[in-house]
Amino acid sequence: MLDLRKATGAEIRRLARNGEWKGPTPGLAVGYAQANLAVVPRDLAFDFLLFCQRNPRACPLLDVTDVGCPEPRYAAPGADLRTDVPRYCAYRYGEWMDDPSDLFDWWRDDLVGFLLGCSFTFENALQRAGLPVRHLEQGCNVPMYRTTLACRPAGVFAGPMVVSMRPMTPAQAKEAARICRHYPLSHGEPLHSGNPAALGIADIDHPDFGDAVEIRPGEVPVFWACGVTPQAVAMKARPSLLLTHKPGHMFVTDLRDENRTGEREA
Numbered sequence: 001m002l003d004l005r006k007a008t009g010a011e012i013r014r015l016a017r018n019g020e021w022k023g024p025t026p027g028l029a030v031g032y033a034q035a036n037l038a039v040v041p042r043d044l045a046f047d048f049l050l051f052c053q054r055n056p057r058a059c060p061l062l063d064v065t066d067v068g069c070p071e072p073r074y075a076a077p078g079a080d081l082r083t084d085v086p087r088y089c090a091y092r093y094g095e096w097m098d099d100p101s102d103l104f105d106w107w108r109d110d111l112v113g114f115l116l117g118c119s120f121t122f123e124n125a126l127q128r129a130g131l132p133v134r135h136l137e138q139g140c141n142v143p144m145y146r147t148t149l150a151c152r153p154a155g156v157f158a159g160p161m162v163v164s165m166r167p168m169t170p171a172q173a174k175e176a177a178r179i180c181r182h183y184p185l186s187h188g189e190p191l192h193s194g195n196p197a198a199l200g201i202a203d204i205d206h207p208d209f210g211d212a213v214e215i216r217p218g219e220v221p222v223f224w225a226c227g228v229t230p231q232a233v234a235m236k237a238r239p240s241l242l243l244t245h246k247p248g249h250m251f252v253t254d255l256r257d258e259n260r261t262g263e264r265e266a
Contacts, residue, residue, distance in 0.1 A: 004028045009076060009252040013084035022086045022101060024141045024248035026120045026133075033186065033257050034250040035062050035075065035115040036227030037085055038234060039103075039243035042067050045112040047155025051230065052116065054152040058161050058229035060117035060185040062253065068109040075253040081113045087246035089231075094238035099246050106243055116227045118250050119164050121186035121257045125179050131172050134213040141248035142166070143207035144226050148200030149191075151233060159233040162208070163191060163199060163223040167215040173222045180224070186257070187225045194220045209247040 002011065004021070009032040015021035025034055040048050052059035063075035070081040082103040090098045090106050100106065123133045135142045142164045149161040168176060173193045181189040196204045204221055205212050209228055215221060231244045245251060
């Protein structure tokens with residue numbers, strides 16, 4: 001049986017395409033960069049690209065497809081954005097419609113796909129340093145929260161940042177910041193440690209996306225910018241169609257996480 005932690009990005013994509021893996025992807029294909037997916041109509045693609053450029057902490061851009069083409073030719077040549085994600089979400093005018101296992105019934109010739117860096121990518125480096133990654137320990141999805149931090153708007157896209165959270169001691173949080181600042185295409189270092197209310201988070205035990213995790217005595221919540229941000233912002237913009245990954249169910253690229261700058265594996 002294939003060890004999913006030791007699998008390649010292509011192997012995880014093949015399992016997703018064949019319906020053999022439909023679960024979350026944290027901890028899978030260690031060493032390969034994972035990515036958030038957002039697909040918008042062509043008439044909104046420039047605004048969305050500008051939004052990503054203006055908000056690089058939340059939306060580190062890895063690849064953009066040609067109009068109507070489902071292949072991310074830089075991050076994963078030969079892959080298909082319609083099939084190679086374990087689970088998707090489809091929205092019309094900001095309203096959730098479905099969480100399909102593929103996008104064949106939703107794909108249109110005017111769509112543009114964006115792949116954005118994901119914090120799952122640096123978790124291997126945190127674990128190598130002996131730092132806790134609680135959602136992996138507990139076998140669940142990372143908790144994610146809407147905040148009151150405003151993103152820089154671009155065209156029709158505007159709204160608050162979403163963050164992911166990993167509990168650590170203050171000393172561990174400082175070490176995590178040192179490690180993660182070397183991963184700018186995976187959200188970089190944390191935005192905030194400590195009181196969730198400073199980010200407008202009212203209840204740490206009830207995340208907006210993902211699953212709640214245990215915060216142990218002596219630990220504080222540590223928050224990173226999250227690639228679910230463009231989903232939340234795009235839903236607010238109410239485009240005629242928005243296709244994304246289901247939170248936690250990422251597209252696994254051929255980019256190696258140790259390169260840190262988006263260089264593709266030869």
